[in-house]
Amino acid sequence: MAAYIAEALPEASTSTPTAPRTYAWIVFALTFGLLLSDYMSRQVLNAVFPVLKAEWTLSDTQLGSLSSIVALLVGLLTFPLSVVADRWGRVKSVTLMAALWSLATLGCALASNYNEMFIARFCVGVGEAAYGSVGIALILSIFPAHLRSTLSSAFMAGGPVGSVIGMAFGGVIAAQFGWRWAFGAMAAFGLALVILYALVVREKRLCPHGANGRVAQRAARPGLRMIFSGLFASVSVIAAYIGSGLQLFIMASMLAWLPSFLNRYYDLPTDKAGVGAAVFILIGAIGMIVCGIVTDRLSRVKAERKWTIAMTYSLTSAGLLLFAFQLPAGPAQLVLLGAGMAIVAGTTGPAGAMVANLTPAPIHATAFATLTLANNLLGLAPGPFVTGLIADRVGLMDAMQMVPLVALGAVAAFAVGKRYYAGDLKRLQAQQH
Template identity: 30%
Template structure:
């Protein structure tokens, strides 16, 4: 039942599990591996291209479409399975699957070998994120949920930072193939520990399952389709993710080509930006959303402010010729680019009933990842290839600047969501 805005309160009928923070820590660890395996490809792009003879467009396909196509689409049915069965089991199996295919990337001998391995990574990771959002929704009450989701989302900057630094170090000292073997193997090792710690919480609506069967993905989609705030937030996040994923993937190559820096230096640069700027922005977004959340409009308003403020600073960092100045300038927009996760992911959870959270999250991620992840990395690589005859080694710099206005588009879409979010919100009772 949709109600007018009211201060978030804990659902009185649900007792919070005593190990909620431990469960959150384990979910975070798995999400770190999720992004570690996913983003390690970016720092290894240069040696992979040299070894396999790949163009920027082909690398864009490996980082984007090869991974995102099935990752985005399979997330919906796998999340529906998680809502109907066991969310923790779905995540455990997914972790083993994507880690195995990460290791297989290290055996690639051609573009199509590594392309198919990346497809396998995407299939596995499709079962990880949306069910994790739902488990967090089960373990944490509304007034703490944005912060909990922001802490979980730290897996993005931390996993990405570890991925580029560990991948860069291994590739510089041993071989790029070993990096995939090591990271894939570690993911498989932690899977049993994850299942031991993370248990499904008996949900209040389980008693009503016979009378009210769990909603199908199509039913959940029809509910969300009638809520304008879902579309504004989903496409706002998608356009921001085109830049976020695109710049994140191509930043190592940009630094190698446009600055006097080696692979390990680029890894340290990016790791520092992600850990300092990304972690700060992620935590700030979640904390502010929980503090201001009694007014539902702040859930999309915070990301809107962050996107619009961050775009010109990011552009200034791309334009500078000073490596130190680029590091300083990148810190601020890197933080602002991550502000949206805690507020928006919380809002998406509240557009449906609790028992449909994983499916709703998967439908949101379908739009966000298919456009943002699938399109952003490939588009930046394609534009870079187009600019190469004109700008040479500076083609990636020109490519990033060309798509930078997408942050402004994302900000406008989030502002439009503030007009309908209160009406679309589903309160917990």
């Protein structure tokens, strides 16, 4: 019966595109570009882990903390800052946040010890805190609802793509000119994009119906009561938050430690290890987009399938990665690692679509902030730190063999979400009507 209801009901359509089509794609490109800058600034650190470890005599736990502090700040601040963005204006918020993380990345280039680097990375986390949630909410508000899985996965693929660029170019720049120039290059790219974004993207062009449209838009801005009542109104949306966060634990660990893994077990120098890790992350980014497109196509008639597809991505990626880390260093291990990376973050599209379907449009930035909160507190923040903590005790290889097991928790959460989805969606639509 539940499956029949889910098939009969359309997915919650909670917004109507307002921007002209061409301009909408320009806004998508610039917003995606800033997400690249976000992750370039965040992940360039991983490419210079071996250099910092040797120069400052750091432990793996300290290296992991420099990576995890950004994700921790994103997790803690994304919710309150997204509430502010929903009420103050998403375009202004995006511009301010990007300027802050770019300047903080410049501060990383000037750091002279671990403590100064930690403070600079802290500021990077503050700047990046709400960007993912506000950016995707802005994008979803100017495109049709039936593209949600595709747009969510394509936008979030900017994370791995930015990580690829940050690690690959960061490693090369560090090898040629020193690690400080790697941070400086990422900061310069971010500041250039901020200026371009500020010149091109305007709130009034995203709502082109004149003053009346902007007045209506302001009137639709949610109150705090509506925000808090809508974010956790159903079991299935909570399950989407949890499942997404747990699955990204694996992705975060791979992002942070693959350069060190290739450096230690394949004897690659810093620049080649960064480029090698970037290839795997690029595979993950392409996989995210493909998985999002596949999800939209397979669930167009029956939306409930998104949950089953998400569970399939989790289980398959876990199996591939577990098997890969059991093999000795060599081509077979690398092939299986690539296959696992291709689908390890495939759940981002289904999870993003479910959150959009199960929450009202006026609170989408805050809803995605809650998703970002779960992603960071359950996955992106603890992933690098916990892996480094375990690596200090049993070695990096044994630590990475344990990481894919977290997918079992993600599968359990998605299974709960699937069970309650039909009833929760029907109740939301009744409330909107």
